[in-house]
Amino acid sequence: MSTPPTSKASNSTLEPSTSSSAAEAQTRISFFERFEADILSQRKTITLREWADAKVYPGQIIPVFTFETQRWFCDIQIISRQAIQFDALNSAHAEQENMPLAELKDLIQVIYPGISELFEIKFTLKTEC
Numbered sequence: 307m308s309t310p311p312t313s314k315a316s317n318s319t320l321e322p323s324t325s326s327s328a329a330e331a332q333t334r335i336s337f338f339e340r341f342e343a344d345i346l347s348q349r350k351t352i353t354l355r356e357w358a359d360a361k362v363y364p365g366q367i368i369p370v371f372t373f374e375t376q377r378w379f380c381d382i383q384i385i386s387r388q389a390i391q392f393d394a395l396n397s398a399h400a401e402q403e404n405m406p407l408a409e410l411k412d413l414i415q416v417i418y419p420g421i422s423e424l425f426e427i428k429f430t431l432k433t434e435c
């Protein structure tokens with residue numbers, strides 16, 4: 307059996323980047339199961355993540371899985387990704403999360419204790435099961 311040549315095509319679907327970060331783009335994203343219905347109905351159109359969990363780029367279409375059981379439930383297309391300070395979160399963010407601002411801020415501090423800089427990822431639904 308012959309050995310394949312060293313792979314150099316793993317990022318072939320990504321546009322050429324101006325920084326090195328696209329090389330680390332994640333190929334999937336997970337959400338807590340309790341947000342599945344909100345995502346499928348497009349009541350939830352953003353997510354707020356720490357840097358390590360926000361390596362997605364505008365135009366990318368990625369599959370979405372539940373955090374709990376890694377069950378696929380839709381694909382999303384990334385619209386934008388932008389840094390946001392925790393202290394700058396406002397009711398417009400909460401509305402796009404389909405939850406009250408106080409609840410959103412509490413939740414983020416449970417998921418990412420002490421975090422001050424987040425990334426807001428806007429997305430749109432591409433497919434659903």
Ligand SMILES: CC(=O)Nc1ccn([C@@H]2O[C@H](CO)[C@@H](O)[C@H]2O)c(=O)n1
Pocket residue numbers: 336337338341352353354355373403413414417
């Ligand atoms: C499962 C996993 O790995 N991580 C996360 C992290 C965040 N979120 C949601 O993003 C918004 C702001 O953080 C809120 O709606 C969160 O609940 C999520 O669903 N899953």
